[in-house]
Amino acid sequence: MKALLLWPIMPNSFWSYQEALDLAGLHATNPPLGLITVAAMLPSDWEVRLVDRNVRLETDEDWDWCDLVIISAMIIQKEDFRKLIQKGVELGKKVAVGGPFPTSVPEFATEAGAAYLILDEGECTVPMFLEALARGEERGIFRATEKPDVTQTPIPRFDLLDLDAYMAVTVQFSRGCPFQCEFCDIINLFGRKPRTKTPEQMLAELEVLYQMGWYRYVFIVDDNFIGNKRNAKVLLRALIPWMEARNYPFPLLTEASLNLAEDDELIELMVKAGFALVFMGIETPDVESLAGIHKEQNTRQSLMESCHKITRAGLQIMSGFIIGFDNERAGAGKRIQEFIEETGIPQAHLSLLQALHNTAMWTRLKQEDRLHEGLATVYQGSLMNFKPTRPVEEIVAEYIDCFWNLYEPLPYLKRTFRHFKMMNGQRPKIKRRFTWHEMRLFPVVCWRQGVVRTTRLLFWWQLIAIALQKPSLFYDYFVALSLGEHFFSFRHQVKAQLEAQLEVLQQNKQAQEQESYQLEPVS
Incomplete structure (x- = not known):
């Protein structure tokens, strides 16, 4: 069988970090691990x-050439997924699909x-599918009745990738999460009982990447992760x-719940193992909203x-924040x-709340008849897919204002510097090498942030201060500055798209009110 795998x-x-990737001569953030x-x-x-269509078509x-096409997708890729x-089908190929999006919304793939x-x-x-193919079956839906033992998962085919196209390569240690956040x-x-690979498996995967010369x-x-x-x-x-013996060949990053702060030993081990950054779902500083979405793990200590x-220990934080929770007080965006x-977090992933398919929130909102037609999306430029408890115009206005202000160049540079200055943990003293991608990116960032923009004086003073005072953090600091170029540009797109959708929403409301007025009986 000749199989064409499409992402x-x-x-x-x-x-996507598209602006920064373009400047660096890279094509995509991560490869399709699934x-x-x-x-x-x-x-x-x-x-x-x-074929990763983000790298080449x-x-x-x-x-x-192919007999069979296998396509995986996340919900944000749904339009290209449908077209593929x-x-x-038009070319007469056998088309098989999988991944998180078709698993959550199988009817989308069936209708396509x-x-x-x-x-x-x-x-x-996959074994069920292969057996069905061997029997000559032309169609099939294959679902699992149990969660697999991931200690039997093979090493991914990293050899199929054009590694030089990516900012980061992905691996996976565990699946599942013990918490029950309503929106997730x-x-x-993957279930609430985390299943993990063995250390031997993980080191074998990392060894493959090391032998392939991977360094980002x-x-x-x-x-x-925890x-x-x-x-x-x-x-x-x-x-x-393993990392020490190879002189820390690449920095690590992962996602973890905020209760990481409750375990000093775990923080220390992550820093010593070479973790540079951790993504954390903070969601909101409003404790009432956290309790309302059953995210109690974020309410046990001061956020x-x-x-x-965590930052003082030597880990850069990237965070997730959401606006639009039920019974949320006005001013959530400002808070x-x-x-x-205050925390100095450089990259804050800010989103309007979406009810994802078949989550506890989706089920509740469906019962309350508050869902709108259409699928949810994780895209920042899309309106909410349900009726919130306060005016959507108010929520979106707060969201646009918050997103815009966070990624003003001057505030971004200031808090990024504060964040890195706060890192005083025992991070490995490794100086990352700059390759042609970084060397291509460096002068552009210096030109834009150090010459063209009003950040010019601040940029040079902070850059030199990090280079002299915290040289082991210089690579990560420069990457954070570079990613800012994406956000400085992307905020314009988010603002324009949301304002256009609000205008359409307002026009529809006015049309409905006019129609309702015309249908009222004359007394």
Whole structure:
């Protein structure tokens, strides 16, 4: 069998970093880990081609060559996902799909024409699909009745990737999260009991990347790296000597819940193992809203002090914030902005609340008849997909104002500097090498932030201060400044798109009011 594996185009978003990637000569933030893991599960006598459409587009020859097309997608990729399915069907190819989006909304893929739906986790459903193919079945939906043992997951096919195209390469240690945040779909996809790989597995995957010469970030894409703290510590104790023996070949980043601040040993182990950055879902500084979405783990200690503690230990924080929770008090955007400025968090992923398909929130809002038609999205330029408890115009105005102010160049540079100055932990004293990608990016950032913009004096003073006082942080600091170029540009797109949607919403309301007035009986 000749299988063409396709990863759809990722629209410009918070996570795309498109402006910074373009300046650096890179094509995408991360490769499709799910697809290269599935590729490792396919029969050894199959021929496999992977095309990440964010790196290059597949050719007519690719389509002619293949017998089978396998497409994975997240919800933000839904438009290109649909087009790829339809093209495969038009060309008479067998089309199989999988990944988080079709698993959550299988009817979307079915309506687009996909013949095979390989849903849930591939360790369970890829073998079902292969058996169905062997029997000559032309269609099928394959679902798992249990969660797989990830200690049996093969090493992903990193060899299928053009590694030089990515800012970070992804690996996975665990699946699942012990918490039950109402808006999150992770527990639906992977369950509440975190399952982990063995340290030997993880070191084997990292060794492959090391032998391939990888040197930029390695993103451990667990939705909660510390969901199983015991096993995370076991991995870290094995990882530290591996990283030390190889002189810390690449910086690590991951996602973790804020209760990381409650475990001093775990923080210390992560820093010693070479973790440079951790994404944390803070969501909101409003404790009432946190309790309302069942995110109690963020209410046990001071959010501010937890962030400061983690940063002081040597970990850069990237955070998630959301506006639009039920019964949220006016001024939520201002409170989020003040919190971010106080903690100095450079990159704050700010979103309007969306009810993701089949989450506890989606189910509740459906019962309350508050859902709008259409699918939710994680895209920052989209309105909420449900009726909130306060006027949507008020929420969106706060959101636009907060997003815009956070990514003004001068405040961004100031808080990024404060954040890095706060890091006083025992981070490994490694000077990262600048390759041609960084060397291409460096003069552009220096020109834009150090000459063209009003940040010029601040930029040079802060850059020199970090280089002299914290040289081991210089690489990460420069990356943070570079990513700012994406946000400085992206905020214009978000503002314009949301304002256009609000205008349409207002026009529709006026039309409905006019129609209602005309239908009123004359007394």
